[in-house]
Amino acid sequence: MNLELNERRRRVLKAVIQQYIDTATPVASQDLARSLGVSSATVRNEMAALEDAGLLTHLHTSAGRLPTDAGYRFFVENLMDRAALSTQEQRMIQHQFYQIRSELNQWIHLAAAVLARTAQTAAVVTPPRAYESRFKHIELIAINDALVLMVLVLHEGSVKQQTLPADPNTTQEQLSRIAGRINELCHEASAKAIAALALTQPVAQPPLSSFEMLVIESVARAMQQFEEHVNELIHHDGLLEMLHQPEFGQVTRVREVLSILEGGTMLESLIPQALASDGVQVIIGGEHSRDELRDYSVILSRYGVNGDVAGVVGVLGPRRMAYPRSISSVRYIAGVMSDLMGDLYGERKIEPTE
Amino acid sequence: MNLELNERRRRVLKAVIQQYIDTATPVASQDLARSLGVSSATVRNEMAALEDAGLLTHLHTSAGRLPTDAGYRFFVENLMDRAALSTQEQRMIQHQFYQIRSELNQWIHLAAAVLARTAQTAAVVTPPRAYESRFKHIELIAINDALVLMVLVLHEGSVKQQTLPADPNTTQEQLSRIAGRINELCHEASAKAIAALALTQPVAQPPLSSFEMLVIESVARAMQQFEEHVNELIHHDGLLEMLHQPEFGQVTRVREVLSILEGGTMLESLIPQALASDGVQVIIGGEHSRDELRDYSVILSRYGVNGDVAGVVGVLGPRRMAYPRSISSVRYIAGVMSDLMGDLYGERKIEPTE
DNA sequence: TTTAGCACTCTTGGCCGCCGAGTGCTAACT
DNA sequence: AGTTAGCACTCGGCGGCCAAGAGTGCTAAA
Structure with missing residues (x-):
């Protein structure tokens, strides 16, 4: 047509x-x-x-x-003129990510802040999730008589922490020995493999204690959660600035946006869709079946390392949105984040070439 | 009067x-x-x-x-009738915290969610920060040729992570040896002590390599950040529900609230004040000098373990707020969180008896 | 000290009419 | 056939006006 x-x-x-x-x-x-x-x-x-x-x-x-x-x-x-960002803007963005490259858990905040500022709408970012996580290392640290802190490091550097109840008399030396045993048993294993371990008493001399089995179970659970993205919140930024747009003259609009961001639509519907697709996704108003999106447009891209981990970055704004700018921004920032993760994880980054 | x-x-x-x-x-x-x-x-x-x-x-x-x-x-x-929460509500709340007691990093989300629901306004929670952090343990893990992941565990169980550049040829065994050395050097040390270590080449045989010095510096920096609360965002919840209140009929009100929450007033002005005071703080409208608070009331309480770590929980709402309910909720949830942290950290909890 | 009564004030909502912006159509022009 | 000038028509927005209603303040009587 x-x-x-x-x-x-x-x-x-x-x-x-x-x-x-x-x-x-x-x-x-x-x-x-x-x-x-x-x-x-x-x-x-x-x-x-x-x-x-x-x-x-x-x-x-x-x-x-x-x-x-x-x-x-x-x-x-x-x-549309495919207006790329100016090289100056690109350099600014690069620079900011470079500044905090070592603080893993701040990437998400930074990405949202930068994206919100360059695209001039509300930005959303989800933390990376693993396709298949691999065990790297655990550490068990006695916190007090009754509690042990388990620090779990996964293959690509994600760190999960959890407390476990312990026998009152366990010493730090015993814990370190136990951690060592489990590190050997689980070496490079997948979540599934460890879950299997947790179910069947593995062959080992001496046989594993019930505390050791508990640790293995907890590891398995944590790794599965990492793969399933359970209870991850999406982080967003730039909402306040977006509210100056004339479409937000009445409060119901604000409520709608908040409910998309925090009330589930984003997490249940848009994020999975973006994770399952390549390139930059542009969803305009009523094109999406969810009725609450009728007046809004969403631009999302996956980022991460192919086959290992992936997250989603993007923007949400009124249908009347600066598409060229937003699309370039999302594409560029997804690229930067993929590069950074590539440095950590290996080299098979996701490059959104659309 | x-x-x-x-x-x-x-x-x-x-x-x-x-x-x-x-x-x-x-x-x-x-x-x-x-x-x-x-x-x-x-x-x-x-x-x-x-x-x-x-x-x-x-x-x-x-x-x-x-x-x-x-x-x-x-x-x-x-x-005011000091309407405590019903024992049933108290049990509900207890139960929910009990459910996730082992997932340290979800406490904050849970606290905000529960508080928002019981107090029926917007809830804010800051993660705990240390008065004086003490070193417990680090782990160095080779991620790839050029990068090392440092996992730092502090005395009371907080975990910080960071990446560091490394010599291309460093093996995991070497890293573990280095971690061991530093664990001994820094044993139970304060942030200040470690910062001092980082400045003067400590006496040790053999002398510390430049990489080892880098690790010590990073540890010191991370611990200082933990004490200074640097770049902590405050987490909030329940905003969406609050927008149904009639005071939010016009968007400027919504913007005001968002800008209090995310634009600095909360972080710069209210949180420090709450950290510095005992008991439940109630700030009503224009009582606070910040002009943007004129139409809002804030109820905050410190939580945590005396002398070790403390954070802030509270609510923000229109001046017309259900004070009895809000105050009880804040007090109760601060208590529950203090108890939970007490289990982790020792026994000197902050109990807001007002 | 309390209360009935009443005048007065101020908001709210509806209604009317005007103005201006912009279209759709028709007829003329190239 | 495509373009344009001209004009009637439509509709939203704004200000003014009026009537209704809610609630007060005051006064005088109980």
Whole structure:
């Protein structure tokens, strides 16, 4: 349906969308007449045709035009200038990540903050999750008589911690010996393998104590959780700035956004979809089946290391969104994060080439 | 100024505040006449007196009364029924914390969620921070040729992680030996002591390599950060539900709240104040010097283990807040968290007896 | 000291009419 | 055939006006 648009009609559509994105007010035929070098009547004719094609609408008879979902979609796929970020912006971003490269658990915050600032909408980031985690190392540390802290390091450097109840008389030396035993038993094992270990008393001399079995179970559980992304919250940033956009004039809009971000839609529906796809996903308004997304657009990309771990970065904003800028930002930041993780994990990074 | 209120006048004030908290609409003299057994004219006289005393106001001449900051303050300190949570609610909360007692890093999320639900406003929680952290243990794990993961365990069980650059040829055995050396050198040392170590090449045979010095520096930095609370974000929950309150009819209110929570007021001003005080802090509207708090009330309590670590839990809501419920909830949950941390850290818990 | 009564104040909501922005259509022009 | 000028028409937004209702403050009587 799209190819039949002639050059001028495309120019009109593009101009309408760009101006609407810019000003948030419906675009009048007058506004475009000058820059297109034709009269407003001609523009009106073109607009009417674009409306018939389903790419533009009206709010009421005497109002200017604004894009439909399909209009935005056409714009994103055929009309948009693929404005990459300026090299200066790229360098800024690189620099900020470089600054905190050693603080693993701050990447997510940084990514959200940087993305929110460059894309100028609300940004979301999920922590990386493993496809298949591999055991690397545990450490058992006596906290007091009754409690032991278990620190579990996974193959690619993720660290999980947990407390375990212990026999009142266990010494730190005994704990270290136990940790050593388990480190050997579980060496490079997968979550599944360790779960299996936990079920069947493994052959070992001397046989494993019930405390040792408890440790193995806990390891298995922690690793499975890491694979299943259980109880991960998504981190977001830039919401406050986004609320200055005119679409958030009434509070119900704010509630809608918050409920998408924190009420499940994001986590249950969008994130899994992004994890399962390559490249940058652009979801415009009602294109997604979830009704609460009708007035919003979402741009998401996977990041991480192929086959090992992956997370999701992206933005959420009103349908009237600066698509070129947002898409480039998401793509670029996903790339930077993949690179950083590649340094940690190996070299098979996810590069969102779309 | 407060003691001169006679019994009936107190009853009127209390009734006005309770009803206003309940309904969010100014209270008319009629509304109270029945329940107080006097005519509306009498109530009006009493109200006028309370207004002269600065405890109630008017929005305009023909509108009902509503409390001032001073009115709420008097209510909180002299009038309020100290409604503890029901034992059933207490048991529910206990149970939920018991469920995840071993997952250290989820306490904060849980606390915020539970508090938001019981107090029915937005809840905030900061992770615990140490007064003086003590070194317990580090582990160095080779991630790849060029990178080492350092896992640092502090005395009371907090775990910090960081990556460090390493010589290309370092083996895991070498790393373990280095970790062992540093574990001995730093045994139970404070952040300051380790920082001092990092500055002066300590006496040791053989002398410490530059990589070993780097590790010590990183340990010192991480411990200092833990004490200074650097780059901690405050976690919050329940915002979405709070937006249903009528005070959030316009978006500027929502922005105000978000900017208190995420824009610094909370972190820079309120949290430090709560950390420095005992018991439950109640800050009502304009009582606090920060102008952006004029329309909001904050209830905060420290939690943790005296002298070791402390964090803050609390709620933020409109000035018209269910003070009895909120205060009890904050107090109770701070207590539960202190108990849990006490189990981990020793026994000198902070008990907010107000 | 309490209360009935009443005048007065101020908000809220509905209604009306005007203005301006912008369209759709038709007829003329190229 | 495509473009454009012209014009009637539509609709939202804004201000003014009015009536209703809620609630007070005050006064005078109980």
